[in-house]
Amino acid sequence: MAALAAPLTRHGTLMTTTPEFQFNYGNPGLATTPVARRSADAPLFAAIDAMVAPLSSEEYAFIAKDSGERHVLSHHVLQSLDQCREFRSIDEHVARVAAVVPGLTQHERIRKGLEGLASTGLLISDRDYIARLERAPDTRPRSLHAVYIRACDRPGQLRLLLDSLANYERKHRVARSVVLLDDSVEEKNRDTNRDLLREFARAVGNPVSYVGPAERARLRQRLVKAVPQAKSIVEWLLDRGPRTRRGGGGRSWNIALLLSAGRLFAMLDEDFRFPLHRHADTRPGLEPNPAVAASARFYRRLEDALDSGEEEMQDPFEAHLAVCGDRLGAAITRDEYRLDRESLRGINLGRLEHLRGDARILGTLNGTSGSSGTESALWLYQLDAESRASFWADRESYLRNIEAQSLWYGWLRAKPATHAYFLPFLFDNRQILPCTNPDGRGEDGLASAATHYCHPDSLVMHLPTAIGHAQESPRKRSEVTMAPHTPRFNHYLRDYVTNQVGSAKASDPARRLALLGEITADLAAADDSTLVGSLQEYLGFVRADVVERLQNQFELLPDAPVYWQADVREIVRNNGSALLRQASPRLADWPEDFGAGACAEAARAELLDMAQAWRDWPALWNAAREQGDRLISGL
Numbered sequence: 001m002a003a004l005a006a007p008l009t010r011h012g013t014l015m016t017t018t019p020e021f022q023f024n025y026g027n028p029g030l031a032t033t034p035v036a037r038r039s040a041d042a043p044l045f046a047a048i049d050a051m052v053a054p055l056s057s058e059e060y061a062f063i064a065k066d067s068g069e070r071h072v073l074s075h076h077v078l079q080s081l082d083q084c085r086e087f088r089s090i091d092e093h094v095a096r097v098a099a100v101v102p103g104l105t106q107h108e109r110i111r112k113g114l115e116g117l118a119s120t121g122l123l124i125s126d127r128d129y130i131a132r133l134e135r136a137p138d139t140r141p142r143s144l145h146a147v148y149i150r151a152c153d154r155p156g157q158l159r160l161l162l163d164s165l166a167n168y169e170r171k172h173r174v175a176r177s178v179v180l181l182d183d184s185v186e187e188k189n190r191d192t193n194r195d196l197l198r199e200f201a202r203a204v205g206n207p208v209s210y211v212g213p214a215e216r217a218r219l220r221q222r223l224v225k226a227v228p229q230a231k232s233i234v235e236w237l238l239d240r241g242p243r244t245r246r247g248g249g250g251r252s253w254n255i256a257l258l259l260s261a262g263r264l265f266a267m268l269d270e271d272f273r274f275p276l277h278r279h280a281d282t283r284p285g286l287e288p289n290p291a292v293a294a295s296a297r298f299y300r301r302l303e304d305a306l307d308s309g310e311e312e313m314q315d316p317f318e319a320h321l322a323v324c325g326d327r328l329g330a331a332i333t334r335d336e337y338r339l340d341r342e343s344l345r346g347i348n349l350g351r352l353e354h355l356r357g358d359a360r361i362l363g364t365l366n367g368t369s370g371s372s373g374t375e376s377a378l379w380l381y382q383l384d385a386e387s388r389a390s391f392w393a394d395r396e397s398y399l400r401n402i403e404a405q406s407l408w409y410g411w412l413r414a415k416p417a418t419h420a421y422f423l424p425f426l427f428d429n430r431q432i433l434p435c436t437n438p439d440g441r442g443e444d445g446l447a448s449a450a451t452h453y454c455h456p457d458s459l460v461m462h463l464p465t466a467i468g469h470a471q472e473s474p475r476k477r478s479e480v481t482m483a484p485h486t487p488r489f490n491h492y493l494r495d496y497v498t499n500q501v502g503s504a505k506a507s508d509p510a511r512r513l514a515l516l517g518e519i520t521a522d523l524a525a526a527d528d529s530t531l532v533g534s535l536q537e538y539l540g541f542v543r544a545d546v547v548e549r550l551q552n553q554f555e556l557l558p559d560a561p562v563y564w565q566a567d568v569r570e571i572v573r574n575n576g577s578a579l580l581r582q583a584s585p586r587l588a589d590w591p592e593d594f595g596a597g598a599c600a601e602a603a604r605a606e607l608l609d610m611a612q613a614w615r616d617w618p619a620l621w622n623a624a625r626e627q628g629d630r631l632i633s634g635l
Contacts, residue, residue, distance in 0.1 A: 044087040044126040044341060045118055046349040052078065062122070071122065076101070080110070081117060087126055087344040090114055124349070126341040133339065133357040135329030142325045144317055144426075145263035146177040146209075149270060150252040153184040154472050155192040157271040162200040164274035164468070172315040175206045179259065179632065181252035182212045183240075211255060213239070215635040219255065222634065226623035230616035237438055237613055245606070246589060249423075250436045250443035259632045260429050261625035264325055266317055267423060273468030276316045277309035277369055279408055281386075282464040286332055286339045287415040288355060289347050294367065294462075296380070296387040297408040298401045305406040306370045306468045316465065317426070320364040323461050324426040328416055329357030331461070337414045354418050354459065362433070362451060362458045363424035367410015367466035373422055375441065377404045377477045378485065381550055381568060388557075392564050402478045402567070410466045419498070420448040420460045425467070431455070434513050435617045437610055440589050442490030449497040450614070453516050454509035456501055482570055484578035485546050486588040489606055492538055496523070510618035517614035524607035528600040535585030535599055543575040 053061045060078050062071040073081070079101050084093045094110045117123045147165075151158050158180075169175060180197045184190045190212050201208040211219070216239045223238075224231045236243045237254050249269070256267055279297065299305040312319070323331050332339045380402060383391055392398045401407070423444050427433060434454055436447035452458065500519055504512040523534070554560075554568050584596045587603075594602065624631055 042089040042091070044089055044345055045084065045093065045114070045123040046087040046129070046344075046347075047081050047084045047117075048122060048124055049350045049353070064121075069121070071120075077113070077117075080113065081122060084114065084117075084123060085348045085350065086346050087129075087349070088346065090118075126344050129344070129349075130332075130339050130341065133329050133355060134333055135327050135357045137330040137333060138326050142264055142321055144176060144321055145260045145265045146179050147266045147268065147317070148179045148181055148252070148256040148260070149268045150249050150256075151180055151182045151184060151193050151270040152247070152249070153186055153189045154270050155189050155196060157470070157472055158193055159196055160470070161268065161270055161272055161274075162196055165268075166200055166204045168274050168316070169204045169206060172318075174315065174317075175204060176317065177207045177209070179209045179211060179256075181255055182210065183247075183249075183252050184212075185240075209632055209635070211259075211632075211635060216255070218635050219258070219631070222627070222631065223258070223620055223623060226627075227616065227619045230620055233609070233612045233616050234620070236609060237435060243609070245439040248438060248440045248443055250438035250440075250447075253443055253447065254435045254438060257427075257429060257433055257435060258620065258624040260427070261432075261621050262430055262628070264321065264426060264428050264430065266320075266426050268425075269423060269469075271371075271469060271471055273306065273370070273470055274316070276312040276366060276465040276467050277307075277408075278312055278465055279309040279410065279412065282309075282410075282412045284336045284338070285343060285413045286337050287411065287413050288339060288343055288352060290351060290354060290417065292415065293382070293384060294409055294411050296383055296391065298390045298393075298397065299406045299408070300397070300400070302370055302406045302470060305408055306470065308369055308408045309466065312465050319465075320426045320463065323361055323414075323463070324364045325428040325430065326361055327357060328355065328359045328361060328459055328461075331361060354416065356457060359416075359457050359459045360428065360455070361416070361461045362428045362455060363420055363448075363460040364426045365420055365422060365424050365460060365462045367408070367462070367464075368422075368469045369408045369410075369466040370406070370469040371471045371475075372404035372407060372409065372477070373469060374404065375477065376480045376485070377402055378481055378546065378571070380404065380481075381564075381571065382553060392561050395561070395563050398561070398563055402481065403474065404477050405471075405474050408466055411462045411464050413464050415462045416459045417462065418452055418459060419445070421445045424460060432509050432513070432618060432621050434516075435613055435620075437490050437493070437606070439606070440488055440490050442488045442494065446490045446494040446497070449494045449501075450513070450516060453497055453501050453504065454512045456504075482567070482574060484574050485543050486539070486586070487542055488588045489590075489603070492535070492587055492603075493520075493607070493610065495538065496520075510622075513614050513618055517611045520607050520614065521611035524604045524611060528597060531600040531603050532585055532596045535587070535603060539585050539587075540579055543579045546575045547572050547579065 049065045051063045051065065055061055055072065058075050060073050060075065062073045062078070080097045083096045083100050090111060093114055094107055097110050098107055114123060118125065149161065178200070180193060182190055182193050184193060194210050197208050197210055200206065220234050220238055223234055235241045238251055256265060281295070297308065299308060323337070331337050380391060391401050421444065432454070434447065434450035436443040436450070448460070497516065500516065504515050506512055506515070550568050550572050554565065584594055585599050586592065586594045590599065590602050
């Protein structure tokens with residue numbers, strides 16, 4: 001049967017064709033599955049991503065998503081092409097088509113047919129795919145505006161961070177600007193933090209700035225003068241006040257975005273520590289598969305985790321700056337981030353939509369060595385095989401490891417992603433980055449979701465390095481892990497925003513952000529019943545997801561240690577019970593005695609604030625960019 005029909009027009013659209021070739025079908029009972037030949041040098045091919053529409057019972061329109069090129073395919077060719085979605089050699093594709101498509105017997109003809117599809121571009125080779133991604137490096141210089149440090153009532157941790165940063169600055173003979181964003185409640189801690197910053201400046205000669213309550217008040221005044229219509233939201237976004245609901249790093253995050261508007265900057269938390277480390281298992285190259293999770297290794301003591309791996313010898317800020325702000329296609333031309341052909345093997349091309357050569361990398365991230373940055377340790381029950389071996393080695397270490405207090409967590413090679421769920425190390429703020437919720441934890445994930453909404457073609461890049469993270473005291477994460485999974489408000493809004501990505505059509509990110517504000521306000525304008533339903537649906541989804549994921553893990557690991565199995569059963573049981581229980585849809589930020597009506601009222605108030613913040617933010621950001629360094633020098 002002919003693979004492609006003659007050129008024809010359907011509904012005024014020209015359907016182009018490619019050279020003809022034959023697929024012969026014989027008696028289904030005679031089909032055999034040959035052993036595929038596999039060579040490391042053999043090129044890999046994958047079917048391009050496309051939309052398919054029927055034209056008749058035997059003909060289909062095949063429309064390439066990337067180029068819009070259109071073809072007419074027969075039913076049998078479409079069936080065969082469907083078996084070639086993953087990057088594999090022609091021999092492997094021949095074996096799969098022969099095994100799956102009914103009645104196919106003549107393997108050499110299959111090969112010729114697939115080679116014909118490759119010649120027309122319906123199958124793309126690994127080399128061509130990588131060549132299409134690659135771009136020339138951006139020759140415009142990129143410099144770091146400042147290093148911002150978020151601090152909040154932990155001067156002991158800040159001292160350790162500044163000491164370790166001073167060592168790096170001396171080692172690399174640089175003197176970057178450092179801005180301390182002090183959100184401490186206790187006045188004595190603010191005084192200590194200010195003194196520590198002065199000592200750091202005297203020791204290494206870096207220019208420093210301190211932003212505390214008085215400086216934040218002057219910043220508000222200057223912004224309100226420039227953007228009077230934003231007066232009602234500025235105090236909530238940037239400072240503690242009557243509308244402050246709870247602590248959180250979002251206030252300092254928003255201030256950093258304004259003080260650095262139009263430039264690139266770095267951000268640290270006060271409990272971070274230098275130097276950066278690479279785990280012994282890290283390797284050069286790019287991880288293209290979005291399904292690959294981070295790896296973890298566990299240690300007996302916090303100090304062992306902080307010292308794990310090899311110290312990063314190059315200047316970490318410059319190493320990240322070489323990637324942050326560049327396009328992905330330029331980054332992968334560098335040896336340390338090159339996309340290797342073999343790394344594409346077995347990946348469905350449709351899973352690689354996030355890899356676009358022109359995608360701008362708006363943030364870079366490190367992994368963590370030391371304490372985990374998460375409240376819950378649910379993620380520990382979905383580790384890869386090597387990480388699991390370190391996690392559950394014996395009962396004693398398992399009971400220690402479930403608190404996630406002494407570990408190395410990160411990626412073994414650089415990995416691009418559409419979202420970040422932790423604080424980025426470097427930010428590209430040359431185009432507007434959206435503000436985040438100043439109240440509560442989870443502000444980083446919410447900011448990332450809003451960024452992806454405004455810049456849908458952007459990426460973040462996880463680098464195979466880890467920064468030290470030493471909290472002031474150990475935390476009992478296992479109690480949160482075993483309880484029914486209860487996200488915070490910022491997690492709820494993050495996932496809501498993520499579901500809206502793609503709905504905006506404007507090219508201007510500021511206009512997209514204003515639209516996101518309108519969409520959020522629309523949700524807030526719903527009646528109590530609708531809001532309660534939205535919260536219940538969300539909690540039901542996240543708890544059902546926990547149950548499904550852990551049940552799958554349990555079934556896949558029948559030989560797992562009994563103590564691991566017992567905890568997985570308990571987590572599944574607790575989340576399943578919560579899923580079936582008719583209770584108020586309370587998020588983790590809200591009091592336990594909240595009924596359904598109180599939950600709706602709390603959600604509405606927080607949604608309205610974020611909606612107004614997103615609508616006013618473009619004017620605030622532009623005003624800050626216009627003032628430049630005068631904004632911070634005037635504080």
